[in-house]
Amino acid sequence: MNTIGPETDSEDELPPSWEERVSPEGHVYYLNHQTKSTQWTHPRTNKMKRVTGDLPFGWEKKVEDDGKILFINKEKNIQSFTDPRLAFAQEEAGHTVRQKFDSSSTAISVLHGKDLTGKVALITGSNCGIGLETAKSLAFYGCEIIFACRNREATLKVISDITEERKGNCKLKFIQVDLASIRSCVKFCEEVKQQYQHIDYLILNAGLFGIPHTLTEDGIEAIFQVCHLSHFFIVNNLSNLLNHFSRVIVVSSESHRFANLPKKGLTREHLSVSNCKYWAMMAYNNAKLCNVLYACELGRKWQSRGISVFALHPGNMVSTKLQRNYWFYRLLFFLVRPFTKSLQQAAATTVYCATAQELTGLTGIYFNNCYICEPSKLSQDENLAKELWNLSEKMIGEIMEKYGN
Known part of the structure; x- marks a missing residue:
């Protein structure tokens, strides 16, 4: 069976050159630094993830002048471009699109x-x-x-x-x-x-x-x-x-x-x-x-x-x-x-x-x-x-x- 990258004990582990990020709406997406491409699905599992809720206690978000989002934990003196909520990201159980609008909607x-x-x-x-x-x-x-x-x-x-x-x-x-x-x-x-x-x-x-x-x-x-x-x-x-x-x-x-x-x-x-x-x-x-x-x-x-x-x-x-x-x-x-x-x-x-x-x-x-x-x-x-x-x-x-x- 073909695999992406080296063998790993966890299928959820990202292959080399890949990084997880979070959209403003809470959808996890994946950036490949080598090909400069992005996608919504995990490169190994082909599944989608989502984060919900507020940032963990002690964390705050700052938007820098160049538009990059920085996450700061002042108590622990930590700064990171990685959303700390990614540690608690959940796989989406499949798409269920509920009808919210109809033919009369504008x-x-x-x-x-x-x-x-x-x-x-x-x-x-x-x-x-x-x-x-x-x-x-x-x-x-x-x-x-x-x-x-x-x-x-x-x-x-x-x-x-x-x-x-x-x-x-x-x-x-x-x-x-x-x-x-x-x-x-x-x-x-x-x-x-x-x-x-x-x-x-x-x-x-x-x-x-x-x-x-x-x-x-x-x-x-x-x-x-x-x-x-x-x-x-x-x-x-x-x-x-x-x-x-x-x-x-x-x-x-x-x-x-x-x-x-x-x-x-x-x-x-x-x-x-x-x-x-x-x-x-x-x-x-x-x-x-x-x-x-x-x-x-x-x-x-x-x-x-x-x-x-x-x-x-x-x-x-x-x-x-x-x-x-x-x-x-x-x-x-x-x-x-x-x-x-x-x-x-x-x-x-x-x-x-x-x-x-x-x-x-x-x-x-x-x-x-x-x-x-x-x-x-x-x-x-x-x-x-x-x-x-x-x-x-x-x-x-x-x-x-x-x-x-």
């Missing part, structure tokens, strides 16, 4: 009592609709927001409005990106990496719906590229800004249940269909299925990094600008508006997936109405998810080669 109610000061959220498509409501809600609780949007004028207007409403007490940044252009995504990622050291919430919210068959400048069907392929590129390129505290949130849809992608033998033609086989609704369904498949596969690939990846459905036919491209959908969304979620309710599941402490250590899960929901059987197919990943990498590689990168 983003603000989900965030009640939280302090997101120091957190950074990058949200695509955040200048209108659910993305804007998500950004506003997180900003109101202290989170710094990167507005990743195409329309400069519209985005600067909403940033101005939020700043005025908050009387300047918020950190909001616009970095332009056109998800219909990989060249634009390259430039966007470079700007983000130049300006930020970390991202806590990477929220893939932008989407496209109800348009005629359209090819992007990269020669890819527009709905697929905007909803999936460009997000795939951005996450991979910003990977180094994410750590075990980070979460990737993929806004999908219940429409993924009506997709018609094959179980095996996935090809470029299935994802970026020709005009003769195109139907806007099915293109959207397939793109949303790609969102769930991608979230599950990314969760598996990054599980050892401790990064949580979740996909979600925000709500049925919520009144946003998603339907603006076709009069029939505008009319339909208008007629059902009294029976659908408000934008605050639609943003609740995204905010919950990004900030809920009870989801720490979980990954690759689909949510609806702020709770775990089983996605379609097709979206749970690991082979199909791997095929999508490999094909997405190939398509990105071809585009980059075409532009000489």
Whole structure:
């Protein structure tokens, strides 16, 4: 049987170069000084631990100027960067996520009592609709927001409005990106990496719906590229800004249940269909299925990094600008508006997936109405998810080669 590091009398003993630390919420995490990586699970036992309660008698906590936390016992003249509660850490008996919110919950109610000061959220498509409501809600609780949007004028207007409403007490940044252009995504990622050291919430919210068959400048069907392929590129390129505290949130849809992608033998033609086989609704369904498949596969690939990846459905036919491209959908969304979620309710599941402490250590899960929901059987197919990943990498590689990168 393979073991990590030398044999030891205690399976709970850490291998060389590993160190235990405690998050502000009491979750134990593990730092590997050799690889500079972190994870929530013990490197030997693969179990999670948690500390509870106050510091032991005689100990106090001090935050130094550089942000490091120092623990001091004045009576014994001891100083340590190790939380003394680690001696009493308990293994978590498994995750039981209790439902605290539902379809009527709002983003603000989900965030009640939280302090997101120091957190950074990058949200695509955040200048209108659910993305804007998500950004506003997180900003109101202290989170710094990167507005990743195409329309400069519209985005600067909403940033101005939020700043005025908050009387300047918020950190909001616009970095332009056109998800219909990989060249634009390259430039966007470079700007983000130049300006930020970390991202806590990477929220893939932008989407496209109800348009005629359209090819992007990269020669890819527009709905697929905007909803999936460009997000795939951005996450991979910003990977180094994410750590075990980070979460990737993929806004999908219940429409993924009506997709018609094959179980095996996935090809470029299935994802970026020709005009003769195109139907806007099915293109959207397939793109949303790609969102769930991608979230599950990314969760598996990054599980050892401790990064949580979740996909979600925000709500049925919520009144946003998603339907603006076709009069029939505008009319339909208008007629059902009294029976659908408000934008605050639609943003609740995204905010919950990004900030809920009870989801720490979980990954690759689909949510609806702020709770775990089983996605379609097709979206749970690991082979199909791997095929999508490999094909997405190939398509990105071809585009980059075409532009000489």
